[in-house]
Amino acid sequence: MSVLEKLSSKDAIALEEEFGAHNYHPLPVVLNRGEGVFVWDVEGKKYYDFLSAYSAVNQGHCHPKIVNAMVQQAQTLTLTSRAFYNDMLGRFEKYASETFGFDKFLPMNTGAEAVETAIKICRKWAYEKKGVPENKAEIVVCENNFHGRTTTIISFSNDPVARKNFGPYPEGFIKIEYDNLSALEQALKTNKNVAGFLVEPIQGEAGVFVPSEGYLLKAKELCKKYNVLFIADEVQTGIARTGKLLATCGNCSCPDRHCSGTPEVKPDILILGKALSGGAYPISGVLANDVIMEVIRPGSHGSTFGGNPVAAAVGIAALEVVKEEGLAENAHQLGELFREELNKFIPTCSIVKSVRGKGLLNAILINDTEESSTAWDICLALRDNGLLAKPTHGNIIRFAPPLVMNRQQLLDCVDIITKTLEEFDK
Numbered sequence: 001m002s003v004l005e006k007l008s009s010k011d012a013i014a015l016e017e018e019f020g021a022h023n024y025h026p027l028p029v030v031l032n033r034g035e036g037v038f039v040w041d042v043e044g045k046k047y048y049d050f051l052s053a054y055s056a057v058n059q060g061h062c063h064p065k066i067v068n069a070m071v072q073q074a075q076t077l078t079l080t081s082r083a084f085y086n087d088m089l090g091r092f093e094k095y096a097s098e099t100f101g102f103d104k105f106l107p108m109n110t111g112a113e114a115v116e117t118a119i120k121i122c123r124k125w126a127y128e129k130k131g132v133p134e135n136k137a138e139i140v141v142c143e144n145n146f147h148g149r150t151t152t153i154i155s156f157s158n159d160p161v162a163r164k165n166f167g168p169y170p171e172g173f174i175k176i177e178y179d180n181l182s183a184l185e186q187a188l189k190t191n192k193n194v195a196g197f198l199v200e201p202i203q204g205e206a207g208v209f210v211p212s213e214g215y216l217l218k219a220k221e222l223c224k225k226y227n228v229l230f231i232a233d234e235v236q237t238g239i240a241r242t243g244k245l246l247a248t249c250g251n252c253s254c255p256d257r258h259c260s261g262t263p264e265v266k267p268d269i270l271i272l273g274k275a276l277s278g279g280a281y282p283i284s285g286v287l288a289n290d291v292i293m294e295v296i297r298p299g300s301h302g303s304t305f306g307g308n309p310v311a312a313a314v315g316i317a318a319l320e321v322v323k324e325e326g327l328a329e330n331a332h333q334l335g336e337l338f339r340e341e342l343n344k345f346i347p348t349c350s351i352v353k354s355v356r357g358k359g360l361l362n363a364i365l366i367n368d369t370e371e372s373s374t375a376w377d378i379c380l381a382l383r384d385n386g387l388l389a390k391p392t393h394g395n396i397i398r399f400a401p402p403l404v405m406n407r408q409q410l411l412d413c414v415d416i417i418t419k420t421l422e423e424f425d426k
């Protein structure tokens with residue numbers, strides 16, 4: 001068999017099974033093309049993508065503007081490393097800083113690297129600015145968090161599969177309950193050496209868990225009171241996914257009207273990834289103001305590929321698309337419509353308990369146990385009916401389509417989802 005011979009779904013899955021490490025359990029569907037809100041499998045069947053590569057493809061598959069920026073730059077200059085300057089990185093840094101309202105941007109590649117970067121900046125700030133004694137800095141994190149897969153990050157995960165047998169685990173993390181302000185205040189009050197509070201504005205992998213109204217604002221105020229950095233991991237919630245440019249939207253230059261009434265929850269350190277490239281390229285980064293970012297000096301942090309010219313060109317185009325196409329506003333409106341339609345359906349059906357989320361980051365809770373295979377089975381049936389989604393936990397299905405969807409397509413998807421759920425209603 002030649003390497004480029006056309007593969008059936010069965011062949012492609014068999015190849016991965018035999019030659020790939022088994023670190024994922026994908027839904028059995030083999031895709032080879034994407035455009036906007038749609039993907040196609042190798043047999044030519046068309047699907048609505050309701051995962052968007054975990055919210056990386058907010059701008060839609062193969063967005064022509066992003067692809068064009070990537071191709072143009074790839075034909076010109078791809079990598080210089082940071083040993084030399086290139087004429088693209090500064091433009092991206094300026095554009096990202098101005099877009100999100102920070103003094104400076106530090107580019108990396110993957111979300112986990114950006115989280116690691118934020119942890120390093122936060123600790124260094126604690127030693128050099130807050131006066132925490134050497135090696136004593138602590139970072140407060142939340143239960144059921146997901147921040148990536150490095151050894152440090154999984155050390156403060158409480159997913160046993162992600163964590164077990166990867167020790168020894170680094171120290172310096174205090175875990176508290178999510179959406180619990182008194183637990184946060186207690187942690188900040190009793191530990192003098194806390195450097196930062198690392199939090200997801202909505203817990204995505206945990207099952208799209210939206211905290212109580214006002215939680216983030218009050219958490220930020222507590223951080224300020226105890227001189228602790230408020231670090232928002234917006235790798236999944238950022239870039240218009242939740243109906244605003246950022247879920248913590250503060251005084252960024254967000255053009256969306258839903259931002260104006262939002263209280264100031266501007267993080268001290270903002271972590272972005274995924275849709276920062278629209279899914280075309282691995283781009284992540286950390287934003288902070290000078291008083292914090294200035295602790296990073298030559299040699300203290302880096303990445304060969306971080307901020308390369310292709311990433312810079314793609315990053316600018318991807319953010320431009322979000323603004324030009326009003327994706328935050330669209331996510332807000334379609335999200336309201338989605339929950340409204342599902343809330344009409346839920347009382348008529350015993351298989352779904354509830355729908356929750358913000359913007360186009362939503363999930364349904366299946367009326368079965370965490371250990372059951374019902375959510376997985378529903379995802380298989382959704383696939384057969386032309387829509388791709390994936391369970392987050394045993395009984396939760398996340399729905400996160402590309403934000404370039406239109407109203408008619410969303411209603412079409414609601415139809416597929418409700419008809420499929422009815423098949424499971426006993």
Ligand SMILES: *Cc1c(COP(=O)(O)O)cnc(C)c1O
Binds near residue numbers: 113146204
């Ligand atoms: C996906 C994700 C990450 C990790 O990003 P990778 O690019 O997979 O390393 C970190 N934090 C959150 C909230 C995420 O959703």
